[in-house]
Amino acid sequence: MNAKAKKYVDMFRKVKIASAATVDEGGHPQTRIINVMIATDDGMYIVTSKGKPFYKQLVKRGEVALSAMCPDCQSLKFLGKCRIVGKEWVDRVFEENPGMNEVYPGKSRYILDAFHIYEGHGEWFDLLNYPISRESFAYGGEEVERNGFRISDKCTGCGICARVCPQKAVREGSTYVIEEEHCLQCGLCAEKCPADAVVRLHP
Amino acid sequence: MNAKAKKYVDMFRKVKIASAATVDEGGHPQTRIINVMIATDDGMYIVTSKGKPFYKQLVKRGEVALSAMCPDCQSLKFLGKCRIVGKEWVDRVFEENPGMNEVYPGKSRYILDAFHIYEGHGEWFDLLNYPISRESFAYGGEEVERNGFRISDKCTGCGICARVCPQKAVREGSTYVIEEEHCLQCGLCAEKCPADAVVRLHP
Numbered sequence: 001m002n003a004k005a006k007k008y009v010d011m012f013r014k015v016k017i018a019s020a021a022t023v024d025e026g027g028h029p030q031t032r033i034i035n036v037m038i039a040t041d042d043g044m045y046i047v048t049s050k051g052k053p054f055y056k057q058l059v060k061r062g063e064v065a066l067s068a069m070c071p072d073c074q075s076l077k078f079l080g081k082c083r084i085v086g087k088e089w090v091d092r093v094f095e096e097n098p099g100m101n102e103v104y105p106g107k108s109r110y111i112l113d114a115f116h117i118y119e120g121h122g123e124w125f126d127l128l129n130y131p132i133s134r135e136s137f138a139y140g141g142e143e144v145e146r147n148g149f150r151i152s153d154k155c156t157g158c159g160i161c162a163r164v165c166p167q168k169a170v171r172e173g174s175t176y177v178i179e180e181e182h183c184l185q186c187g188l189c190a191e192k193c194p195a196d197a198v199v200r201l202h203p
Numbered sequence: 204m205n206a207k208a209k210k211y212v213d214m215f216r217k218v219k220i221a222s223a224a225t226v227d228e229g230g231h232p233q234t235r236i237i238n239v240m241i242a243t244d245d246g247m248y249i250v251t252s253k254g255k256p257f258y259k260q261l262v263k264r265g266e267v268a269l270s271a272m273c274p275d276c277q278s279l280k281f282l283g284k285c286r287i288v289g290k291e292w293v294d295r296v297f298e299e300n301p302g303m304n305e306v307y308p309g310k311s312r313y314i315l316d317a318f319h320i321y322e323g324h325g326e327w328f329d330l331l332n333y334p335i336s337r338e339s340f341a342y343g344g345e346e347v348e349r350n351g352f353r354i355s356d357k358c359t360g361c362g363i364c365a366r367v368c369p370q371k372a373v374r375e376g377s378t379y380v381i382e383e384e385h386c387l388q389c390g391l392c393a394e395k396c397p398a399d400a401v402v403r404l405h406p
Contacts, residue, residue: 017272018222019221019222019224019234019270019271020234021222021224021232021233021234021268022232023226023230023231023232027226027230028226028266028268028282029224029225029226029232029233029266029267029268029282030224030268030280030282031222031223031224031234031268031269031270031280032270032278032280032328033270033271033272033278033279033280033328049387049388049389049390049391050389050390050394051351051352051387051388051389051390051391051393051403052350052388052389052390053350053405063231063232064232065224065231065232065233065234066234067222067234067235067236068222068236069220069236075235075236076236077233077234077235077236079231079232079233102333103330103335103369103370103387104369104387104389105369106369108367108368108369108389108391111369111389111390111391111394112389125235125236127306130305132306147255147256148254149254164311165311166306166307166308166309166311166314167306184252184254184306184307185252185254185255186252186253186254186255186307186311186314186315187252187253187254187255187314188252188254188311188314190254191253191314200254202256
């Protein structure tokens with residue numbers, strides 16, 4: 001895993017409390033609070049038990065979205081693929097998270113399965129400090145996802161985008177430039193550009 | 204709104220920091236950290252801006268799942284329906300959440316829309332205290348959702364379910380009874396029952 005992804009995977013583990021979102025059989029979003037139990041160079045590990053809808057959704061779709069709030073008010077989000085791994089990972093989860101023994105004492109732990117989130121991409125976002133900042137990461141062969149906007153060569157240099165930007169994240173130039181890492185992705189520049197030069201990065 | 208739902212809607216607002224999950228155009232789960240901006244007798248209100256995939260997903264599907272961690276380590280989850288309401292709700296959000304003015308100063312706030320989560324159902328879950336507890340709630344005409352398991356009249360009274368239950372949430376009787384509000388929903392009783400008497404409540 002690259003160092004940037006490792007930093008954020010470790011952050012998920014450090015925060016530990018995350019939300020995990022899945023899609024249910026009816027195509028609806030479902031989310032619940034979980035713990036990121038283990039983070040390694042190969043990804044993240046979570047557990048859940050066979051009786052839960054969450055388990056069925058993980059097995060059926062093989063994917064999970066995570067989000068978490070860091071103590072200093074920065075947020076993480078992530079979408080990844082997952083699969084069940086051997087029961088030795090349940091044991092390792094209980095070793096590294098001894099509180100689990102109170103919830104699943106003795107052999108009852110084996111009603112749980114461990115899911116390895118073996119690839120995915122995500123974003124760290126800091127809305128609290130000025131300028132706001134974001135950074136994308138990916139591991140396991142996935143590519144970082146780019147959202148937000150860029151300014152095309154249709155730009156006439158009128159500067160309206162820079163004036164309306166709530167975060168002053170547009171740099172002046174013959175063609176203006178959106179500083180992606182400081183962009184709210186609110187879309188106000190796209191809405192106000194008279195030359196229709198602001199293009200969405202993600203369809 | 205009934206008093207029970209109001210208690211949990213107010214808890215979402217009090218915690219404020221929640222994760223919001225949606226389903227994207229490819230059918231994948233997506234989640235990010237948001238704020239529950241307003242809670243009233245009619246539901247919850249959130250905001251997002253037109254440039255974001257989150258906005259498009261909310262508009263297209265009209266639904267959102269929320270989860271949150273309460274300070275005393277209890278968790279909330281919720282699935283509801285939402286629709287855009289008038290810009291006066293954006294103003295009200297900024298009145299009740301003045302920190303928003305730093306992110307979207309002046310008139311830039313109107314690139315946001317407010318979404319009213321007008322109905323939904325959810326669950327509060329306390330995994331930290333023994334016995335673990337859960338409580339379901341719903342508002343806006345939706346019904347509470349029952350998950351987990353119940354024991355049918357195929358029960359022979361052998362007591363294996365009660366012995367294996369990690370949380371001792373099965374009451375003895377001629378037919379044994381699962382205390383739903385204290386059930387982990389792990390499914391171990393269903394797996395071990397020799398009479399196949401433990402039935403899933405939700406298909």
